[in-house]
Amino acid sequence: MQVQLEGAASTSQYYYYSFVNNTTGAPSDNYTQGSTSAKVQSISSLTFDEEKKTIYTFALQNCDNTQTPLVVSEPFTLTVVDVISTAPVFNSIAEVKQELSGKSADELKDQYYKVAANMVVLGFDPTEQYMYLRDAESDGYIVAYTKNKWSNTASPFIQGTNKTYTTFSYFKNPRIGDQITEMTFTPVEMGGVIVADLSGLEGKQTATGVNAKYDWGYIKGHCYSYTDVNKDPDKSIWGELELLEPMYKNHMERLGAPIRKDLCYDASNEADAAKLTFDDSNIADYVAINNVKLTANEDTDPVFSTTGLGTNLEIDWSLLPAAESTAALAEDGDETEEPAVKDVKAEIIKAYNDAKTEGKDIYFNIQGHIFKNATATGYALKIKDYSITEAAPLPTVKVTAAGNEIVATPDADDASKLAASFIKTVSVSSPDAELEDADFEILMSINGGEYEAYDAAKLAGFDTHNTTVAFKCPLRPGYLAGDRITTLTLSKDASDVNTLAEVAGGDNAKNLYHFRKHLKVVAAAEGTVMAADKEGNLAVVAAAPAEAEEGKYLADIVLVRKNAHKASIHEIDADAELLDEDESYAIATPAPATLFGVTVAEGNATDAEGNIYTIDPTFAAIPEGDAEAWKLTGYVLADDNDKPVIYLTASQAIDRVALPVITPAEAAFLDKTTVSITCDTEGAAIEYSLDGGKTWNPYTGAFDATASGEILARATADDMLPSHEAKASVVREYLSGDVTITVDEQEALTVITINGPAGAAIYYSLDGAAEKLYNGPLTLTNDTQAVINGQIKAYALESGKRPGAESVRDYQIKFKPEVTGIDGVGADQEAGSVRVEGNSIIVPEGAQTFDIAGRRVNPQGLPRGIYIVRLASGKAVKAVVK
Numbered sequence: 001m002q003v004q005l006e007g008a009a010s011t012s013q014y015y016y017y018s019f020v021n022n023t024t025g026a027p028s029d030n031y032t033q034g035s036t037s038a039k040v041q042s043i044s045s046l047t048f049d050e051e052k053k054t055i056y057t058f059a060l061q062n063c064d065n066t067q068t069p070l071v072v073s074e075p076f077t078l079t080v081v082d083v084i085s086t087a088p089v090f091n092s093i094a095e096v097k098q099e100l101s102g103k104s105a106d107e108l109k110d111q112y113y114k115v116a117a118n119m120v121v122l123g124f125d126p127t128e129q130y131m132y133l134r135d136a137e138s139d140g141y142i143v144a145y146t147k148n149k150w151s152n153t154a155s156p157f158i159q160g161t162n163k164t165y166t167t168f169s170y171f172k173n174p175r176i177g178d179q180i181t182e183m184t185f186t187p188v189e190m191g192g193v194i195v196a197d198l199s200g201l202e203g204k205q206t207a208t209g210v211n212a213k214y215d216w217g218y219i220k221g222h223c224y225s226y227t228d229v230n231k232d233p234d235k236s237i238w239g240e241l242e243l244l245e246p247m248y249k250n251h252m253e254r255l256g257a258p259i260r261k262d263l264c265y266d267a268s269n270e271a272d273a274a275k276l277t278f279d280d281s282n283i284a285d286y287v288a289i290n291n292v293k294l295t296a297n298e299d300t301d302p303v304f305s306t307t308g309l310g311t312n313l314e315i316d317w318s319l320l321p322a323a324e325s326t327a328a329l330a331e332d333g334d335e336t337e338e339p340a341v342k343d344v345k346a347e348i349i350k351a352y353n354d355a356k357t358e359g360k361d362i363y364f365n366i367q368g369h370i371f372k373n374a375t376a377t378g379y380a381l382k383i384k385d386y387s388i389t390e391a392a393p394l395p396t397v398k399v400t401a402a403g404n405e406i407v408a409t410p411d412a413d414d415a416s417k418l419a420a421s422f423i424k425t426v427s428v429s430s431p432d433a434e435l436e437d438a439d440f441e442i443l444m445s446i447n448g449g450e451y452e453a454y455d456a457a458k459l460a461g462f463d464t465h466n467t468t469v470a471f472k473c474p475l476r477p478g479y480l481a482g483d484r485i486t487t488l489t490l491s492k493d494a495s496d497v498n499t500l501a502e503v504a505g506g507d508n509a510k511n512l513y514h515f516r517k518h519l520k521v522v523a524a525a526e527g528t529v530m531a532a533d534k535e536g537n538l539a540v541v542a543a544a545p546a547e548a549e550e551g552k553y554l555a556d557i558v559l560v561r562k563n564a565h566k567a568s569i570h571e572i573d574a575d576a577e578l579l580d581e582d583e584s585y586a587i588a589t590p591a592p593a594t595l596f597g598v599t600v601a602e603g604n605a606t607d608a609e610g611n612i613y614t615i616d617p618t619f620a621a622i623p624e625g626d627a628e629a630w631k632l633t634g635y636v637l638a639d640d641n642d643k644p645v646i647y648l649t650a651s652q653a654i655d656r657v658a659l660p661v662i663t664p665a666e667a668a669f670l671d672k673t674t675v676s677i678t679c680d681t682e683g684a685a686i687e688y689s690l691d692g693g694k695t696w697n698p699y700t701g702a703f704d705a706t707a708s709g710e711i712l713a714r715a716t717a718d719d720m721l722p723s724h725e726a727k728a729s730v731v732r733e734y735l736s737g738d739v740t741i742t743v744d745e746q747e748a749l750t751v752i753t754i755n756g757p758a759g760a761a762i763y764y765s766l767d768g769a770a771e772k773l774y775n776g777p778l779t780l781t782n783d784t785q786a787v788i789n790g791q792i793k794a795y796a797l798e799s800g801k802r803p804g805a806e807s808v809r810d811y812q813i814k815f816k817p818e819v820t821g822i823d824g825v826g827a828d829q830e831a832g833s834v835r836v837e838g839n840s841i842i843v844p845e846g847a848q849t850f851d852i853a854g855r856r857v858n859p860q861g862l863p864r865g866i867y868i869v870r871l872a873s874g875k876a877v878k879a880v881v882k
Contacts, residue, residue: 054079084201084218087112087184093119093133094140100187100194108187108194119180119221122369123382124150130195132371133180143195144183144219146202150174174221184218278313278379282370287381291363312378313370351388362388418488424514424558424572426490428459428469445470463514465492494558494570500537504564511561512570518555518579520587523619523635523649524548530619530635530647536590538635540618540647542568545578553579553587565637592649595632597721605632605646613646614639620648627653629721656721657681660713662688662728669705670802673730676702677713679723684715693725708732736760736796736804743792743809748816752778756796756804763803764794782813787858816855834869834877841879846872849879 090096096113118136125132128151131144146152151173174180185196201218348364355362368383411417420426443451446458446469459469467490494512497503503513519541523530529544531554541559548554555577558570569576595613598605600623605613613636615622623630633650658680667673677686677699686699689712696714705711708731715723737757744751754774756762762774767790774794782788790811796804833844841849841859849859850868857867862881869877 054082083110084112084184087114089114089116091115092117092135092137092140093142094135097140097142097194103187105189108189110186112184112186113196114182114184114218116182119183121174121178121180123371131174133196136179143193144185145188145190145195145197145199147199148202152202178221180219180221182218182220276313278370282379285370286367287370288365288367289381290365292366293363314378314380315366315383348386364388416484416486418486419491420488421491421493422462423493423512423570425461425463427461428488428490429456440473443472443474445472462490463492464496466490467492498533499535500531500533500539501535503539503559503561503567504537506561508561513559513561513567515555515557515559518553518585518587519557520581520589521548521550521552521554522589523647524550524552525618528618529554532587532590534585534587536588538565538590538637540566540616540637542566543571543574544569545576548578551581553581553585555579555585563640565639590635592633593636593646595630595634595646597629597654598632599628600630600632605630611644613644616645616647618647620650622648623651623653625653628656629654631719652719654720657684657715657717657723659723660686660715660726662711662713662726664730665728666730667705667728668731668733670733670735672704672706674702675705675711675728675730677726679715681715681717681720681723684717684723686713686715688713705730706732734801736798736801738805739794739796739807741792741794741807741809743811745812745814747814748783749779749781750811750813752780752792752809752811754778754794754807756794757798760796760798760804762794762796764792766790766792780811780813782815784815786815787861788813788815789861812861815858833871834879836879836881839863839881841867841869841881843869844871 088099090099090113093115096115099113100108119133120136122132122134124130128149129145129147131146131150132141133144134141144150183196183198184201185198187194188197189195198219351362351364365387366381366383367386368381370379371382372379409419411419442454444454444459445451447467448470451470451472451474454471462469469488469490471486471488472484492514493508493510494514495502495506495508497506497513497515498517500515500519503515506513517534519531519533521529521544522532522538524544526546527544528540528542529548530538531541532538539559541554542562544554554569557573557576559567560570561567595605595607598607598613600615603615603622605615607613613632615632616634620634623632631652631654632646632648634646634648636644636646639645660677660679663676663678664673677688679686687696688699689696690705690707690709692710693712699713709729711728711730713726713728737760739754739756739762742753742755744753754762754764763771764774764778765771766778766780778792780788780790790813791808792811793806793808795806798804834847835842839862841862843849843859848870849857850870851857852866852868859867859869864881867879867881869879871877
């Protein structure tokens with residue numbers, strides 16, 4: 001790994017780089033000069049902590065020379081994580097593929113997986129980038145990919161342990177038959193298939209000659225060109241290996257890929273071949289096929305009859321690299337002696353041509369692995385070995401078959417294959433009389449079972465799709481090993497179903513469905529029933545027995561589907577039996593749907609939400625009359641356009657609940673107003689809303705409204721339409737704010753100021769006079785010689801509010817006293833007629849009262865002070881108001 005460090009100052013500066021591995025504590029440093037210079041620091045040895053991490057801290061020092069640091073940069077930290085060694089470990093390819101199954105490409109991106117198990121190399125594609133691997137001890141299969149090619153001489157495969165050349169380890173690229181013991185990879189999707197990508201993980205050979213060494217990558221294994229340590233060629237191939245002694249018993253059967261017994265079949269047994277279909281799970285399986293016929297030879301690729309290769313298997317000769325596929329196995333003798341090499345492809349062509357010249361019809365027994373074909377559209381057999389059979393084949397049994405509605409017909413390409421179709425049941429009969437006369441025993445097999453003597457009784461009443469009946473003659477001396485099979489495939493036109501949902505969602509080309517379970521009649525009219533299955537699915541079934549009635553059952557009938565929810569009973573079941581209910585098959589009657597409050601017009605019902613239902617009158621008549629709304633009962637199913645249809649069973653006219661009465665209907669209030677609601681419909685449940693109908697509350701009694709708004713009320717009752725909504729309006733009003741009256745009493749005048757809420761109009765009245773609009777301070781004057789007492793009232797009126805509280809204030813308008821001429825008046829002792837009561841002076845008639853400044857004042861309501869009272873006699877009396 002390399003880290004590039006760069007400086008950015010003047011060219012005369014030196015940059016001293018240092019870093020420390022925080023995991024190991026190992027320091028390192030170096031320097032460089034110049035603003036454009038960069039230091040590439042190689043980190044060649046990583047020591048990870050227990051969390052598979054290692055941390056490096058880097059710093060930069062700015063120097064005038066190589067010795068003196070001037071400025072030390074802030075350090076920065078680099079964390080390196082070993083994500084590959086933390087990959088989860090699996091014990092087989094099969095196990096890791098199960099983990100990968102179903103995951104998307106994004107989920108697999110940058111993820112690593114490790115398989116630590118015995119795996120065997122099966123082969124390579126022509127580009128040598130793809131290596132086929134399979135589990136040695138299970139059926140797991142995967143493609144290992146490297147963009148560097150598995151034949152790349154720079155990345156040889158290690159054979160043995162990781163040692164130098166001097167300790168005699170051997171380096172070689174992987175080849176067919178080698179063992180892989182461990183590999184770590186990242187999964188990548190290629191052409192819709194998840195492959196194990198090892199690009200860059202393969203490891204490599206370093207140096208050459210005596211210094212050559214192989215650096216482990218993330219794939220390890222052993223070569224099978226050597227004997228085991230005890231030189232026992234029959235010992236398990238997984239033994240520890242030594243060098244230089246070849247072992248040619250590396251047949252695939254010994255390399256962990258034994259022949260799949262369930263995939264071994266005789267191509268001349270057409271019944272076996274016809275039912276054999278290969279898929280991706282068979283890739284890398286080793287299979288043997290006997291008695292395959294060669295049908296053509298273009299001097300390039302032999303053409304085998306597809307009749308014997310299963311439904312989707314071919315021979316793709318491009319999958320047969322000569323160097324790997326033509327080594328014969330030494331059966332006896334010296335195991336280390338290299339046997340003669342044979343060209344399988346050339347020998348097959350020659351054998352075919354020789355037999356053709358001699359007028360013989362020969363067959364081949366072939367073995368090999370199954371892979372994807374060259375176009376990846378099917379599957380191909382990669383031949384590893386073959387043999388030839390030359391005897392005449394056994395005769396083919398001629399069979400005819402007829403059922404209650406079918407006739408067997410021969411296959412256009414192979415008369416030994418017969419096909420017949422039927423609707424419900426069929427019987428097979430008539431073996432080959434000619435063979436019986438020739439003393440050939442005829443055997444039969446049903447659905448791939450064991451062959452047994454022909455028995456007509458066992459061939460009656462077949463009722464399942466793709467039933468196969470095979471006939472053959474057992475092997476007799478002088479005939480080709482391998483049976484000549486006459487196969488009759490019985491195709492059932494009606495699909496077997498157990499629920500009406502399977503009928504509704506079925507894809508039968510002829511719309512025929514053999515309903516094997518019971519159907520319950522839940523509604524009936526002459527010749528038509530509404531039927532329910534065990535799961536509660538419904539269907540309208542025509543051509544039913546005329547006597548069908550609710551509660552009866554139908555069973556084991558063929559239905560002809562009209563649409564998803566309509567069918568008729570097929571004519572072959574025209575006499576279908578009606579059954580009474582039995583606890584062994586009892587079906588609960590599905591509850592019918594109820595459309596409440598719908599309007600009915602022109603054969604349609606429309607609900608309050610505007611949903612429209614077509615009314616089907618099969619089981620009950622469409623209602624008529626001038627009712628405002630109806631209650632319809634029936635079963636709702638979809639028509640051909642997926643629109644709802646109600647199959648009516650009952651109808652009832654319904655009335656509407658009376659309109660609730662809200663009291664008061666209109667009201668204005670300050671704090672609250674009490675609201676009550678009544679409804680003339682007995683037993684009606686009343687609801688009300690204070691938020692425009694967003695939420696509704698059950699009405700249980702009168703309640704107080706405290707805010708302005710609209711009150712809505714509605715009522716409901718059983719089997720009646722809900723009432724229309726009643727409305728009432730209430731308005732909450734608010735008082736205007738208070739006013740403040742300020743009185744400023746001065747000599748001979750009084751100024752009155754009124755303050756109230758901002759923007760409010762203020763009205764006032766003086767001494768009970770008419771109200772006036774206040775426009776500013778009021779100035780009141782007094783030109784008399786007596787105090788004027790008055791009262792002012794005022795209130796505020798804000799927009800949209802009621803008048804505010806009235807404010808009241810008394811005021812006085814003082815007078816300007818005349819000059820009395822009294823100066824320095826002393827106290828007169830003749831004061832019997834003058835007295836002080838509270839803040840008033842009681843004086844006799846004709847007396848005048850003056851303050852200490854000599855101003856005449858009103859003797860009533862005086863402030864504290866000293867006053868002079870001049871009597872009518874001219875005498876003066878001093879009075880003190882305390």
